[in-house]
Amino acid sequence: MDEEPYTGDAARALAEIRSRQQQVIDQATVPGWYWWAVGALMVVLAVGVDIRTPAAVGAAVPVFVVGLLSATGVAVRGQFRQARLHNALLDGRGVAAILGFVALIVAGTLAIAFALRAEGIHYPATLACLAGGIAMGLGGPVLMRTLRRIMLGNRAGSPR
């Protein structure tokens, strides 16, 4: 009987450890709007490429670069102000998920662009980036949920 409160205390302590680590993981989540913003910026860049005039490219590239830096800055600002995630939480599976997501978006967008171009359709890069941007907006939150699940599984105190 004496062991019961002690064991209960240990179980409560483990629950507290997991809950506190979840707080750090949750504050580091990239917001959903970020993925749509990146998708929209991809389309802006593609419009510049498709129009092919120096003025269009000259306008699209700075908008893309400044927009991407600003959006990324705002999205990760919380992390730098509060707490930066420990690398160990995101193991090889997390890195593979991120690289796989990027590869899928890039490969898909390029494949669509080349296919449209081969068919002689106007604005192939814009249309392909529109598809890529939508995939980014819809897939980004799915990627974040996957990464969150991996990180929660890697928390100290997780069931072993």
Place this chain on the structure above:
Amino acid sequence: MTAARFDDLIHPPTRLAIVSLLAASQWADFKFIRDSVGLSDSALSKQLATLEQARYVEIRKGFVGKRPRTSARLTPAGRTAFEQHVAALQDMVARAGVKIAPQ
């Protein structure tokens, strides 16, 4: 596999909460820890000083622009102690046959 070692310094609820936050972080801002754990500035400073004295925590003071900013991180010794403490807690629970369901 991490050796199990119950750590009396880490185990009290407030310090356990602080160390758990730090264990998931490369570093954490003083205000983030304070607000997450619900402590006053002085209470958190006291707890961090205790952990720093044990060489479990490193305190970093700097400036962001003109604003002073204090952050903390677990030292390698602190991380090892935390992992051993978690292993000790898991052993206790496993020995008692209590299943900790994932949240």
